Amino acid sequence: MNGSRRRFLAATGTAVAGGCSAPESDPVSPTDHERTETTIGFAGDTMLGRDLNGHYGRDDVDPASVWGDLQPRLESLDGVCCNLECCLSRRGDPFPGRTFHFRGDPGWAVPALDAGNVRFASLANNHAMDYGAVALTDTIDALEAAGIDVAGAGESPAAAREPATFSVGAVDVAVVSFADRYVGYSATDDRPGIAHIKPDPADPDTQRIVGEAIERAQANDPDLLVASVHWGPNWVERPSKLLVDFGHWLVDRGVDLVHGHSAHVVQAIERYDDGVVLHDTGNFVDDFGIKGDLGNDRSFLFEVTLEGGRLEEIRLVPIAIDDGVSRASEDEAAWLRETMRARSAPFETTYERDGDGLVVSL
Missing domain, CATH: 3.60.21.10 (Metallo-dependent phosphatases)
Structure with missing residues (x-):
């Protein structure tokens, strides 16, 4: 388990034991912690x-x-x-x-x-x-x-x-x-x-x-x-x-x-x-x-x-x-959106339109 996953589990009040996730006896609400975005x-x-x-x-x-x-x-x-x-x-x-x-x-x-x-x-x-x-x-x-x-x-x-x-x-x-x-x-x-x-x-x-x-x-x-x-x-x-x-x-x-x-x-x-x-x-x-x-x-x-050390999304500008x-111009951006969707099709990656670009939720 990498550092990101450990921090995410800690922030959501989850303990890991024997390879499985189990609630802690006194879970901490995520609202009790400052959530940071980078x-x-x-x-x-x-x-x-x-x-x-x-x-x-x-x-x-x-x-x-x-x-x-x-x-x-x-x-x-x-x-x-x-x-x-x-x-x-x-x-x-x-x-x-x-x-x-x-x-x-x-x-x-x-x-x-x-x-x-x-x-x-x-x-x-x-x-x-x-x-x-x-x-x-x-x-x-x-x-x-x-x-x-x-x-x-x-x-x-x-x-x-x-x-x-x-x-x-x-x-x-x-x-x-x-x-x-x-x-x-x-x-x-x-x-x-x-x-x-x-x-x-x-x-x-x-x-x-x-x-x-x-x-x-x-x-x-x-x-x-x-x-x-x-x-x-x-x-x-x-x-x-x-x-x-x-x-x-x-x-x-x-x-x-x-x-x-x-x-x-x-x-x-x-x-x-x-x-x-x-x-x-x-x-x-x-x-x-x-x-x-x-x-x-x-x-x-x-x-x-x-967000909180966990991958959340990728925005393509x-x-x-x-x-x-x-x-990019309007035409260039349209070409890029279409091209990225086509080149990603073999991996079944789903993109949402985001202004002139795309976004992938993780």
Whole structure:
């Protein structure tokens, strides 16, 4: 039983004995306790390099303007978690053998993340070391100096696999972060890098590495245990059976929320047992352009609300990406609602209309 479930049972006056629930002799009414609500935004791939540097890195441009009219929404949340799909550094050389290299100038990118209310950034992905080890360590240093927690990369394999622990609103959060690509960026005993794994629940190394990281996270007794995972190929609308099985395996081991990213398009939300899998949260900000009719320039901000430490609902706020972020137009939002419903149909996830977006009750 995770920390969230224990706190929920305690708040509702329920004791657990012998694996069954039984009323306490003197139950306490929930109204006797202050009920607290926390909402955390989960966002997809966040790339603050290349062409974005040329605009938002200028002295006459406010870094916060990258968020457009979405910024008030971001500020209204208790915090935001994202996958940082680039390094933040002015140093390093392009990593050999790679087609794309993403690097943002920390002089504007870090203030932009702060203005977007980002509290955590996953660094386990296939672009964190695009400019070598020095740029990766610069990224970690710059984010931590700004009070933004990180996981998924570090000076050694042990450091890269170390959970991030922090508080958002009334919720204690722990995040483990892993990527299934790029193996060439893996942390080694001699070089910083990312936490790389095979997203296969039958793989012994994965069982050991990820299992041990989850156990370390659970030792902090978090209200919310998140696995932020960069998994699967780009430009794919639905997760493979292997990734679905791996998401279930993570929940079976105590993860409350799987924060998936990598495909660059939004995929399904799945409720599984006591957990939730965001199979892919799509893009958040980038200069990738439009890839066919996949809608990679349209996405959601996934707002996860907890009440008394318990997952209550997920609100999907439609966004549009065009070298910056904005609230989606009426037509874009309609496309996103229809698309998310279709991509979630295999998991029988039910959405209710919520303004221009959607909401899932948990």
